Amino acid sequence: MSAVLQLKHVAKSYGDLRALDGIELSLPDNAYISLLGPSGSGKTTLLRVIAGFEEPDNGSIFFGGRRIDGMAPHKRGIGFVFQNFALFPHLSVAGNIAFGLENREDEPVSDQRVVARKVRDIVALVGLSGLEDRAVTQISGGQRQRVALARTLVTEPKMVLLDEPLGALDANLRSRMRSELKAIRERCGVTFLHVTGSEAEALAMGDTVLVLDRGRIAQSADSDTLYNRPASPAVARFLNCYNLFSGDVVDEAFVCQAGRFAVGGARLRAREPAYAIRYDRVAIRAKDAPVSPEEIRIEGNFVASEYSGAAVNSFFTLDDGRVFEVESHLSHAAPETYSAQARYALVWKREDALVYA
Amino acid sequence: MTMAISEENVVETTAVARRPSGKTLWLLAPGVLWMVLFLVVPILMMVYVSFWTQTTFKIEPTLTVKSWVTFFTSDTYLGALWTTVRIWLLVLAATLVVGYPAALFVGLFVKNKTLSTVLLVLCVIPFWTSFLIRVLAWRPMLGKEGAINMILMKLGIVTQPIEVLLFSELSVIIGMTQIYCVFMVGPIAFMLGRIDPSVIEAAQDLGAGFWRIFRTIILPLSMPGVVVGAIFVSVMVLGEFATSAALSGRKVNLLGNIIVTQVGSLKWAFAAVAGVVLTILMGAVVAALLRVVDLRKEL
Numbered sequence: 001m002s003a004v005l006q007l008k009h010v011a012k013s014y015g016d017l018r019a020l021d022g023i024e025l026s027l028p029d030n031a032y033i034s035l036l037g038p039s040g041s042g043k044t045t046l047l048r049v050i051a052g053f054e055e056p057d058n059g060s061i062f063f064g065g066r067r068i069d070g071m072a073p074h075k076r077g078i079g080f081v082f083q084n085f086a087l088f089p090h091l092s093v094a095g096n097i098a099f100g101l102e103n104r105e106d107e108p109v110s111d112q113r114v115v116a117r118k119v120r121d122i123v124a125l126v127g128l129s130g131l132e133d134r135a136v137t138q139i140s141g142g143q144r145q146r147v148a149l150a151r152t153l154v155t156e157p158k159m160v161l162l163d164e165p166l167g168a169l170d171a172n173l174r175s176r177m178r179s180e181l182k183a184i185r186e187r188c189g190v191t192f193l194h195v196t197g198s199e200a201e202a203l204a205m206g207d208t209v210l211v212l213d214r215g216r217i218a219q220s221a222d223s224d225t226l227y228n229r230p231a232s233p234a235v236a237r238f239l240n241c242y243n244l245f246s247g248d249v250v251d252e253a254f255v256c257q258a259g260r261f262a263v264g265g266a267r268l269r270a271r272e273p274a275y276a277i278r279y280d281r282v283a284i285r286a287k288d289a290p291v292s293p294e295e296i297r298i299e300g301n302f303v304a305s306e307y308s309g310a311a312v313n314s315f316f317t318l319d320d321g322r323v324f325e326v327e328s329h330l331s332h333a334a335p336e337t338y339s340a341q342a343r344y345a346l347v348w349k350r351e352d353a354l355v356y357a
Numbered sequence: 358m359t360m361a362i363s364e365e366n367v368v369e370t371t372a373v374a375r376r377p378s379g380k381t382l383w384l385l386a387p388g389v390l391w392m393v394l395f396l397v398v399p400i401l402m403m404v405y406v407s408f409w410t411q412t413t414f415k416i417e418p419t420l421t422v423k424s425w426v427t428f429f430t431s432d433t434y435l436g437a438l439w440t441t442v443r444i445w446l447l448v449l450a451a452t453l454v455v456g457y458p459a460a461l462f463v464g465l466f467v468k469n470k471t472l473s474t475v476l477l478v479l480c481v482i483p484f485w486t487s488f489l490i491r492v493l494a495w496r497p498m499l500g501k502e503g504a505i506n507m508i509l510m511k512l513g514i515v516t517q518p519i520e521v522l523l524f525s526e527l528s529v530i531i532g533m534t535q536i537y538c539v540f541m542v543g544p545i546a547f548m549l550g551r552i553d554p555s556v557i558e559a560a561q562d563l564g565a566g567f568w569r570i571f572r573t574i575i576l577p578l579s580m581p582g583v584v585v586g587a588i589f590v591s592v593m594v595l596g597e598f599a600t601s602a603a604l605s606g607r608k609v610n611l612l613g614n615i616i617v618t619q620v621g622s623l624k625w626a627f628a629a630v631a632g633v634v635l636t637i638l639m640g641a642v643v644a645a646l647l648r649v650v651d652l653r654k655e656l
Contacts (some may be wrong), residue, residue, distance in 0.1 A: 053558055074564035086555035090577045103573055104564025155563060 004029040004159060004191055005050070010059035010069075011215075012045055018055065021047040021215030026191065027159075027208075034206030037194045040273055042215045043085075043195045047161050051080045064158060079152030079160040083167055085144050087151075089138040094119050094132040096147050100118055100155040122154040126184055149184065159191045166201060178205055199239050204226060211235050221349045229266065233274035235355050242354075243282070243324050245251060245275040249357045257320045261296050264350030267357060274356040279327035281352040283339070284314060285345045297347045301325050302338040314338065316346060343349070402635065403629045411626035424626040428634070434615065438634065440614045444601075445594045445642075451534040452590050453583070456541035461581070463542070464549030465575070477546060480539045488536070492603045495532050499523040499604075524541045525604030532600045538592055541586035548582030549575070591642045595635060608623060612638075 001136040007025040011018070019042040027033055037043035048054045050061065052073035061069040068076045088096050097119045101109040109115050123129055126146040131139060141304065145165060152160055157299045165181070166174040182205060185192045196202050202209050211219045211226065219231035230236035237244055247256025254275045261275060291297045300316030303323070312335045316324045324346060328335065350354060410419040413594055428434045459480075467473040483491060498504050499522040506518040552575065560570045598613030612635045619628035 017620065051562065053562075073558075073562045080559070080562045082555045082559060084553065086559040088556060088560070088574060089572075098575070099560065099565070103560070103569045105566045105569070106564060151563065152557075306513060350361030 003027065004064055005193075006090055007050070008060045008062070010046075010056045010061060012042075012047060012049055012054065012056050012058075018215050020049065021039060023059070023215070023217055025210070025217055026222075027191060029191055030180060030189050031191050031194045031207045032205055033191065033192040033208045033210060034200035034202040035193060035210045035212060036199060036238070037195075037197065037212035037215075043197075043212050044163060046212065047163050047193070047195050049085070051078055051161050052076050053080075067306065079155065079156045079157035081148050081152055081160060081165050082162045083165070085148040087144060087147055087166070087280040089137060091136065092132065093128060093134050093136060093139065093143075094123070096136055097122060097150045097154050100151060106137075112228050116325045118154055122150045125153070125187060126150045127180070138322045142171050142177060145177060149181075153184075157190065158192065160185075162192060162194045164195055164197065166196070175199075176247050181205070199241075200205040212237065213238070217329055229235075229268070229354070230276070231268065233272060233276065236274075236276045236354070237308050241327075243277050243279065246272065247275065248273050249355065254355055258298050258318050258322070261353065262350055263353075263355050264294075265355065266351075267351045267355045270356035272356070276354040276356070277352060279313065279325045280311070280329060282324075282326045282346050282348045284326055284328070284336070285347055287345050289345055291345070294350055295347050296350055296353070298324075299343055299344050301341050301343055302342070305335075305338070307335070310342060316344065360600075361633055371417055380636035403632045403636075406625055407629035407633050409626050409629075413625055414643075416623075416625050424630045428630045433610075434631070437610045437612050437615045437631075438638075440526075440609060441595060441635075444526070444533070444560045444597075444609070444611060445591060447530050448533045448537065448630070449587060449590055451530060451536045451624055452541040453587070455534060456538050456586065457583070459538075459543060460542045460545035460549060461575075462578075464546035464579075465552065468554075470550075471552065473546070477543065480542055483535075483539075489599065489603070491536060492600050495535075496523065496526065499528050499531065503521065523604065524608060526605065526609050528604040529601045529609050531606045533594055533597065536600065537590045544585040544589070545582035548579045552578050580650045581652055584646050584652065588643055588646050591646065592639055595639050595642065 004028045004215065005025070005027040006025050010020055010025075013305065014018040021042075023046060030117055035043055035046070045054065049056050049069075052068070052071060052075075059069075060067055063076060063078065065178050068078075072228055073080070088099060088195040091099065096114050101115050101118060109118070119132070126149055128143060128146050128150065128266060131143060137143060139147070145168075148165075149160075149162075149165070162181075166177055169177060178201065181192070181194070192200075194205055196205075203226065206223060208220060209223055209226050210217055211231075213232075213234045218235050219226060221229075221231070226235070227239065227241070230239055230242070233246075236242040243253070245256040245261075246259055247254055249255075249263065252263050254263055254273075256275060297320065300318045303315040303317055305312050306313040311327050311329045314326045314328065316326065360639075406416075407424060408420045408422065409424075410417045410421045411424055431540045463473050467476065496503070500506070501518045501520055501523065503523065505522060506515075509515045510518065556578075557570060557574065560574050562573045565573070596613055597611055598617050601614055602612050602617075612631050616628045616631045616635070619625075619631065
């Protein structure tokens with residue numbers, strides 16, 4: 001897999017706000033990449049800079065070996081699928097899809113038979129057959145999503161950028177479109193760069209997941225690595241599956257407000273020291289239950305729990321007022337009932353924790 | 358209206374669900390009453406009077422088609438009809454040519470919504486002056502010794518003052534274009550402002566150049582605005598008489614001027630004929646414009 005897109009030290013500011021702060025990035029060919037970031041992390045800006053709707057203040061962008069920053073959007077060979085789809089409201093499904101072929105400045109297709117054939121092929125690829133003559137205002141959200149994708153794919157881009165493509169769909173449709181998008185990408189063999197604010201979506205879809213934090217790439221890894229070894233406390237926080245403590249490492253122990261945790265698990269380098277333990281690696285026990293020397297124990301007051309079918313998430317408040325979350329998988333045991341405001345021991349194994357120092 | 362009351366009493370006991378809609382219909386009562394008294398009845402009267410018998414000094418309610426025959430055989434009246442249509446088309450074209458680019462700028466290229474609102478309000482500022490003053494203000498501008506001729510002569514561009522500027526068809530068109538242009542700009546700018554900027558970016562991303570995007574995306578999406586603007590301008594220009602009276606030196610006679618003259622000399626039947634013709638013309642123009650775009654989709 002060769003790098004198809006490379007960003008070198010790309011920066012972009014809006015006034016005092018540094019939306020992109022020196023992005024270094026290299027994306028492989030023929031892959032599904034998800035770009036995960038909290039709102040305001042600069043993910044839409046990054047996408048718009050790659051697409052050419054915004055120019056970077058600094059740095060360079062290479063695509064397929066050519067330098068593309070400063071080039072008009074349509075000369076870059078990169079397709080863009082807008083968050084709200086941005087379909088042409090006055091054109092039919094077929095009219096929308098044919099737009100690029102018929103109206104582009106470089107080599108427009110004037111032969112209507114060629115246009116019709118290409119539109120037919122792409123309509124079949126995205127699964128819209130039979131809807132060609134419908135107005136785009138008369139089709140469902142999922143179908144509009146497919147039209148937006150088909151409209152870009154028909155121009156044969158070498159890469160497609162998708163700006164929160166599933167954000168406008170309801171939850172049910174969203175999970176169906178996930179697998180659909182992956183299948184469509186495999187059929188046409190181009191790189192998809194999919195921007196999302198949902199960690200579940202990013203992990204489920206990406207062959208590679210990029211995490212953007214405050215204008216920088218915080219981590220670039222496959223889903224499994226990202227989930228189990230987040231590169232920084234910020235990434236761990238954003239994954240929404242880690243309890244985080246800030247403090248300091250003193251004599252092989254992590255000292256924080258909640259207590260003193262003996263260090264035994266993985267240690268990762270980070271600017272700010274932090275201690276992270278996954279929600280689902282914590283056991284809830286009675287206050288007086290015994291603890292083995294390998295285990296770390298803190299105490300908390302039970303607040304409430306949230307049932308989600310396969311798991312139940314319980315919330316505790318620690319003595320310093322912080323909320324501590326525990327995820328218990330129901331395949332392991334029937335859900336226990338805890339009494340509100342009662343005190344419990346929260347226990348985890350030393351080596352399950354991640355220590356950033 | 359009495360019908361509505363008795364019906365209300367009947368349904369009250371049977372259909373509870375219908376009561377709110379029956380009550381809300383009352384909201385229409387003042388408007389309907391107003392329109393019936395001051396629009397529908399006068400129009401019916403106008404049609405009726407157009408068939409009355411007109412003699413030099415009086416009018417009698419004996420039905421005849423004489424006034425209609427006179428209207429359609431007279432060069433004066435047919436000429437006025439033709440002038441009305443000609444001026445209307447020229448002013449419509451002029452307001453579109455002047456107004457569309459302005460609307461394009463305000464509605465699409467000014468990204469700041471506050472600024473575009475301010476610009477639209479600026480367009481309305483001339484309305485702070487009364488209509489007649491605005492029309493008459495063209496006289497010192499366009500006259501033989503008016504501002505334009507003075508400047509052109511000072512600059513040496515012309516040696517003789519251009520006389521065609523005032524008291525001609527041209528001055529009527531200039532005056533009307535200035536007065537009615539804003540009615541074209543407003544609706545178009547509104548429609549253009551509603552275009553999602555990402556739709557235009559999508560077209561750029563797909564490789565279309567500016568003129569292509571204008572022709573295939575911007576223009577079709579702004580058509581409802583153009584049609585609404587054209588309806589405003591058409592209805593107002595077709596019924597005009599003051600601008601042509603003030604700026605044409607009685608050389609340009611529109612149907613509106615004919616009506617004013619006939620009413621002035623108490624020729625009610627002729628005035629009614631001209632009125633009916635004008636009403637039919639306006640109705641036809643509005644109907645034709647509404648066929649261009651399906652406005653129902655825009656509401």
